[in-house]
Structures are given as C-alpha cells and as structure tokens.
Amino acid sequence: MLVTIRPAPGGIGGVIAAPPSKSMAHRAVLCAALAVGRSHITHLEFSKDISATLSAAAQLCAAVDTGADDATVQGLGHFLPLTAPVDCCESGSTLRFLIPIASLTGQPVTFTGRGRLMERPQSVYEALYREQNLRFEQSPAGLTVEGALTPGDYRLAGNVSSQFISGLLFALPLLPGDSTLHLIPPVESRSYIDMTRAVQAAFGVHSRWLDETTLLLPGGQQYRPCDYNVEGDYSQAAFPAVLGAVCGGVTITGLAPDTLQGDAAILDILRRCGAVFTRTGDSVTFAKAPLHGVDIDLADCPDLGPVLMVLGLLCEGTTVIRNAQRLRLKESDRIAAMEAELRACGGVLESDGGTITVHGCAERLHAPAAPLHGHNDHRVVMSLAVLAAAAGLPLTVDDAEAIQKSWPGFFADAAPLGVEVEDA
Ligand SMILES: O=C(O)C1=C[C@@H](OP(=O)(O)O)[C@@H](O)[C@H](O)C1
Numbered sequence: 001m002l003v004t005i006r007p008a009p010g011g012i013g014g015v016i017a018a019p020p021s022k023s024m025a026h027r028a029v030l031c032a033a034l035a036v037g038r039s040h041i042t043h044l045e046f047s048k049d050i051s052a053t054l055s056a057a058a059q060l061c062a063a064v065d066t067g068a069d070d071a072t073v074q075g076l077g078h079f080l081p082l083t084a085p086v087d088c089c090e091s092g093s094t095l096r097f098l099i100p101i102a103s104l105t106g107q108p109v110t111f112t113g114r115g116r117l118m119e120r121p122q123s124v125y126e127a128l129y130r131e132q133n134l135r136f137e138q139s140p141a142g143l144t145v146e147g148a149l150t151p152g153d154y155r156l157a158g159n160v161s162s163q164f165i166s167g168l169l170f171a172l173p174l175l176p177g178d179s180t181l182h183l184i185p186p187v188e189s190r191s192y193i194d195m196t197r198a199v200q201a202a203f204g205v206h207s208r209w210l211d212e213t214t215l216l217l218p219g220g221q222q223y224r225p226c227d228y229n230v231e232g233d234y235s236q237a238a239f240p241a242v243l244g245a246v247c248g249g250v251t252i253t254g255l256a257p258d259t260l261q262g263d264a265a266i267l268d269i270l271r272r273c274g275a276v277f278t279r280t281g282d283s284v285t286f287a288k289a290p291l292h293g294v295d296i297d298l299a300d301c302p303d304l305g306p307v308l309m310v311l312g313l314l315c316e317g318t319t320v321i322r323n324a325q326r327l328r329l330k331e332s333d334r335i336a337a338m339e340a341e342l343r344a345c346g347g348v349l350e351s352d353g354g355t356i357t358v359h360g361c362a363e364r365l366h367a368p369a370a371p372l373h374g375h376n377d378h379r380v381v382m383s384l385a386v387l388a389a390a391a392g393l394p395l396t397v398d399d400a401e402a403i404q405k406s407w408p409g410f411f412a413d414a415a416p417l418g419v420e421v422e423d424a
C-alpha cells in the first residue's frame with residue numbers, strides 16, 4: 001500500500017491514546033493459555049502479532065474467545081494434538097516465546113513464519129537444544145522442535161535477544177525440577193525479562209534474580225487464571241511523543257507512570273533533548289521547545305531506535321545512538337533501512353556497527369521525488385510518518401500496511417493529531 005503522509009493545513013496538535021502494550025499482551029495471553037481455567041484479558045488490540053499469539057494459544061492449549069478489545073482465554077490444562085504448523089506470521093515474540101513451550105507438548109511442533117521471521121536468529125535455542133540432544137531443525141520454510149526440555153542449568157547469551165530468556169522463563173517453571181539461567185553478559189533488553197517475570201507473577205509463577213546475570217526458576221509451578229488489563233504501550237507512544245516534542249500541542253493518554261516497560265525511557269530521552277512536557281496521571285502533554293542532540297544508549301529500549309533517528313534529524317547538533325546492533329535483526333535491518341530512507345530526504349547520518357550518528361539538519365530536509373520504502377517494517381513506516389508530520393513534508397511511503405503488525409489503527413489514531421494520510 002502506497003500512501004502520502006503530510007501535516008493537516010491546521011497543523012499538528014490533539015489527543016491520542018496509547019494502544020495496548022503488544023509486549024504485555026503477548027505475555028498475558030500465553031500465561032493465560034498455560035493456566036487451567038478462565039482468564040479475561042482486557043485492553044487488547046488485535047494486531048497481526050497479537051492475533052498470531054492468540055491463534056497459537058488456541059491451537060496448543062486453550063479455548064480463546066475474542067471480543068471488541070478483550071479476550072477470554074480458557075487454559076485447558078493439557079496440550080492438543082497438532083494437525084497443522086503453528087503460524088507465527090512475522091512475530092519474533094510469538095515464535096521465540098513458544099519454542100520452549102512446544103517442548104512441553106510431547107509431540108513434534110513445526111512453526112512457520114512470514115517476511116523475515118525465519119531468517120531472524122534462533123542460534124541461542126539451537127545451541128541449547130543440541131546440548132540436550134533434542135530435535136531443532138530450521139529451514140526457510142519452517143522450524144521444527146521435538147523432545148522435552150529438562151530442568152537444570154542453562155547458559156545462554158544475554159545480547160542476541162531477550163526473547164530467548166523470556167521463552168525459557170515461560171516454560172521451565174512447569175517442569176518438575178528447578179532451573180537456573182546463567183546469562184552471558186552483556187544482558188540487553190533486561191526490562192523485557194523483568195516484564196515477563198512481572199506478568200508471570202500476576203498469573204502465580206515466580207522466578208528471581210540471584211545476581212545480575214543469574215535467574216532462578218523454581219520448578220513444579222502452575223499458572224493460575226487471572227483477569228489482566230494490558231497497559232498502554234510506550235514503544236508505540238514514542239511516535240506521537242517525538243511528534244509532540246517537535247511540534248507541541250500533543251497529549252498522549254494511557255501511559256501508566258509506574259511501568260516495567262523499558263521504552264518508557266522515551267520520556268527521559270526527550271527531556272534530555274530539551275523537550276517540554278507535563279504529566280497528569282496517565283496523560284503526557286507536550287509543548288513546543290527547541291531540541292538538541294544527546295547521547296542515547298539503546299541496549300534496553302531497541303524499539304525506540306527508528307523514531308530516535310528521525311528525532312536526531314530534527315534536533316540541533318549531533319545525536320549518537322549506541323548499542324543499537326540488534327536493530328539489524330528485526331523485521332528489517334532497521335539501521336540500514338532508516339539510513340537509506342532518511343538520506344533520501346536529505347538527512348545526514350552514518351552508522352558504524354551498532355553506533356548511529358545523526359546530524360541535525362531540519363533545514364535541509366525535503367520530500368524526494370520517488371516514494372520512500374517502508375521495508376515491510378511497521379516501525380520504519382511509523383517513523384517516516386512522524387518525519388512527514390513533524391518536518392512538514394508530504395512523504396509518499398510504500399509497504400504502509402506493515403503497521404498492521406503492531407498498531408493497525410495507527411493512521412486513524414494519528415488523524416486527530418493532524419497527521420493526514422491518503423492513498424497515493
Ligand atoms: O520481549 C519482547 O516483547 C520484545 C523484546 C525486544 O526484543 P529483543 O530482546 O530481541 O531486543 C523488542 O525489540 C521486541 O519488539 C519485543
């Protein structure tokens with residue numbers, strides 16, 4: 001889908017609600033599916049990723065009944081015989097959270113995916129499965145695992161993806177013995193590990209840090225059903241937040257002040273850049289202010305990367321984004337994708353491995369003659385939409401349907417802010 005995005009003639013300003021947290025919703029659905037009994041999950045958005053997790057839960061071990069923005073998930077207490085592969089669509093979370101759960105089912109489980117999913121690394125699991133002599137077969141067509149994981153000591157890299165650690169956290173406590181995860185430092189996306197633990201705790205499953213890199217997962221635990229309300233999503237709120245910091249007049253609702261989401265760091269980052277905003281309860285309101293570049297560590301908040309690259313172009317001076325290497329392993333190589341598209345608009349930026357340097361150049365930016373590419377990546381498309389609206393450029397972008405992966409209502413929700421989107 002090719003769209004042209006531009007600010008409305010009346011300019012930018014208005015109120016937008018943060019959509020439900022995708023990361024928390026994945027976790028709540030899986031914990032509910034593993035519990036025996038009925039859980040009610042409220043404040044859900046049926047993005048492609050969350051729909052993939054709900055379908056997989058229904059295929060594996062739960063009866064799922066969806067409403068307009070909620071779902072009842074009835075964990076059955078046993079795994080169902082599988083007659084078809086589990087389709088994870090393009091969701092890395094769905095696939096990596098489910099692999100260890102599949103090993104509890106006592107049957108071979110094949111996962112399929114789309115887009116770049118099957119090219120994203122699974123090496124951390126592959127090594128663990130090989131150590132335990134379990135089947136782990138990956139090809140571009142799919143990934144099959146078979147055999148039961150055993151409780152015990154696991155050593156795994158802490159910096160490829162926290163989703164491997166979350167996956168083990170979901171499954172290992174259901175085994176009869178205790179397990180220990182020894183994470184090889186550096187441990188990145190740590191907040192996502194703690195988010196998994198917090199959602200599990202709401203469903204009655206507990207683990208604890210023994211030290212900075214060691215997690216103890218007591219065995220013999222059971223998930224208990226729970227009514228769970230999903231928080232607003234700071235990763236998504238980052239898009240209107242950057243727009244608000246640049247243009248002013250934007251209020252974002254539904255942002256819990258007391259959150260485990262690492263991407264809440266967007267507010268601290270913007271404040272350091274000079275952004276002016278006030279918080280009233282769950283709402284944050286931005287006023288227009290001059291912004292300057294800062295040094296940003298992305299190790300714990302990788303999903304902020306693309307929109308922070310846009311922010312850097314609109315700040316005075318230089319923005320340096322460090323520890324961003326994992327951006328290369330997402331729905332696209334987000335560093336290369338954003339560099340290409342921002343340069344096409346006159347942006348000045350460079351990268352060296354995991355370090356991105358962005359030079360403030362608001363006055364040089366222009367709308368290119370040819371359409372920009374969305375790289376089939378929701379965060380690339382949404383970041384380019386923020387650039388169009390914040391810099392006042394009519395930008396034509398392809399692959400706009402990629403927003404369905406995480407925020408299907410993004411364009412409709414951004415319209416009241418003065419972000420105009422039309423088919424090109
Ligand atoms: O656990 C999660 O919900 C996520 C973890 C992060 O991945 P990595 O730990 O692979 O960086 C993040 O990028 C992803 O969008 C969601």
Ligand SMILES: C=C(OP(=O)(O)O)C(=O)O
Nearest residue numbers: 090091092093094303330
């Ligand atoms: C990388 C993302 O998700 P996942 O890893 O679950 O595909 C994302 O939402 O940006």
